[in-house]
Amino acid sequence: MTAVSSDVLGWSVVVPTVGRPQLRAMLDSLAATLQRCPEVAAPAAVVVVDDRPLGSAADGSPARPGPLPLPAEHGLPLHVVRSGGRGPAAARNAGWRTAAATASPPRWVAFLDDDVVLPPGWAGRLAEDLAKADVDDVAAVQARIVVPLPAHRRPTDWERSTAGLERAAWATADMAYRLDVLRRVAGFDERFPRAYREDADLALRVRQAGGTLRRGSRTVTHPVRPADDHVSLRVQRGNRDDALMRALHGPRWRQDAEVGRGRLPWHTATVAAAGAAAGLAAAHRPRPAALAAGVWAALTADFLRRRVLPGPRPGEEGFAAELRRMAVTSVAIPFAAVAHRARGAWQHRRALGGVAPAPWPVPVRALLLDRDGTLVHDVPYNGDPALVVPFDGARRALDAARARGLRLGVVSNQSGIGRGLLTPAQVDAVQARVESLLGPFGTWQRCPHVPEDACGCRKPEPGMVLRAAAALGVAPAECAVVGDIGADVGAALAAGARTVLVPTPETRPEEVAAAPLVAVSLEEAVRLL
Known part of the structure; x- marks a missing residue:
């Protein structure tokens, strides 16, 4: 070779x-x-x-x-x-x-x-x-x-x-x-x-x-x-994803993606027959109800036959357990499949004549910002509101984001709390000063831990970004994270958010070289999104 x-x-x-x-x-x-x-x-x-x-x-x-x-x-x-x-x-x-x-x-x-x-x-x-x-x-x-x-x-x-x-x-x-x-x-x-x-x-x-x-x-x-015995029932959740595929790619998505037809039409007929039988019985129409029940039974029996015949034969290892699994799940699968498809069709309503989902990637709806080194000049372990000094243009950049309808949040490592150098009240006071100078934010997320705590929120871990997205009512993929160091970029990448690095003199050259997107200022970062 x-x-x-x-x-x-x-x-x-x-x-x-x-x-x-x-x-x-x-x-x-x-x-x-x-x-x-x-x-x-x-x-x-x-x-x-x-x-x-x-x-x-x-x-x-x-x-x-x-x-x-x-x-x-x-x-x-x-x-x-x-x-x-x-x-x-x-x-x-x-x-x-x-x-x-x-x-x-x-x-x-x-x-x-x-x-x-x-x-x-x-x-x-x-x-x-x-x-x-x-x-x-x-x-x-x-x-x-x-x-x-x-x-x-x-x-x-x-x-x-x-x-x-x-x-x-x-x-x-x-x-x-x-x-x-x-x-x-x-x-x-x-x-x-x-x-x-x-x-x-x-x-x-x-x-x-x-x-x-x-x-x-x-x-x-x-x-x-x-x-376990119910795995075939759980996989029916994939019918929701089929609804999303149809909403994104249209009714020919199966042919275009080289995917088989599946059994959903047969499952739909099975559920319809069961529903008709129940409705007719409730209306005191026994003969049509019996006919509909017979159709349901025939479709269910055919489904069971198709699943059992290729499997273990009588006398082979596991035959009895497999037959039991197939009998139970063959009754339940059509109902589960139709229910999941209906839920997916409602969620992605193009299948019902609604608006198609946005193509991937989805638009940015929220902007998450690092505090120190991005919004305000970095003062190590700052607990004094009087020392808060915003970067030039920070207020203009945030107001421009607000004017575009972007939701704003802050994600900030504050290990000074965990190190005993700051109290939560001091961090709250600095936070209030930032808001008085730069305007309101929809959520503040901070990590009070030191690295040795092995938490899931200290950047570059994704925890704060995920919490901020949830607090703002958006998906992580609808967020963009702006920060000044590689940890900000890493947290965004892990959480599935877009990211822009705005370097300062303290940003390491390798962090700049590795960043997916770099801006010279916060104002430019907002324009790039």
Whole structure:
């Protein structure tokens, strides 16, 4: 295999996770394939995005979750980012934006699920895929997914569902995108909260923007995760995401995104028959009610048959338990599917003739600002309102933002409280002075902790940005964070907000070089949004 230099390959890895124990094996397999393929340049970064919800500390502020199951010895350029439990689309965005926010951003970002296993030659095959994609100007390259199924019996319904990944188009279990393409389309649409359709939506938008997607030569193993008896009911929530896809991309979205038709029309007919039977019975019309009930029973029995026949046979391991699961869930799934689709259609009312959702990325509706070094000159551990001096033009910039209808908030690290150098009352007094000089803010969020507290709110953690967005009634993606140091940028990226850096003499050059957007003043920062 031909060696691939770092300037040709130029890649980073992003792994979203909710702390599953399989993460350790996945990272071990990544380290092993890199060792087996020394001719391949190592990734610039392996960004593990911890998307577990932030816990709550004793004072009610966000607290970091417990440690992730990371390998003790891995030799990987590992970086952990916390995204606050906002779903895989938001986690992947936090990952690639973190990888991009360096002085030398990668050309490619390889997205991997936390439960896949990479074969020994994976790194070499990836290098070949990306080298060919560079020559042909391809926007993204997908791996071929292999789902191991039991050899001693027929697969269960859940195992067959997982095996559908082998035929899925553009699944991000192992998908590499050009960084410039991700920037052009603003990454994943974070309105998709589940691991469902967010990858199809991204692929569709990339193709609509003129990009080409290709299936590569590399393979990845995706084991079947353990699941309880009700997993097939929970996955019906994806019908809400189907409603969003239709609202965003129109009635032909399934064909355009290369997605199968699904069973929703049959589920709708099943629910309609059940509803007719109940209504007719209540109206004391027994014969039509019996006919409608018969239609419901026939449709339900057909659905059960289609799920049971490919599964374990009598006498095979797990047959009785699978038959019980299928019998119960085959009755419930049509109702769950229709209910979730109706809820999604109402939420995204284009399907009902309403206004279509805004295209991704959504417009900025809120501006979150660092206090010291951004709004006012930095006086370390200031508890004296008399020392508050706003930057020139700060009031004009904020008034311009208010005139545009932007909601305003402040997110400020105040470790002086945790260090015993300031009291909350002193910080409140400084806050009041800032408002008297610069006008009102819709929310003030501050972190009183020291770094050793390991909280989830101290920037660059996302906690304060997420709390501010909630307090202002907007989504994190509808926020922009303006600050003067890399921690402000990091908090914005982790929370899914846009960000502008306004450097001061104290801002480190590497922070300026890594910032996605830089302005010379607060007024310019507001104009750029």
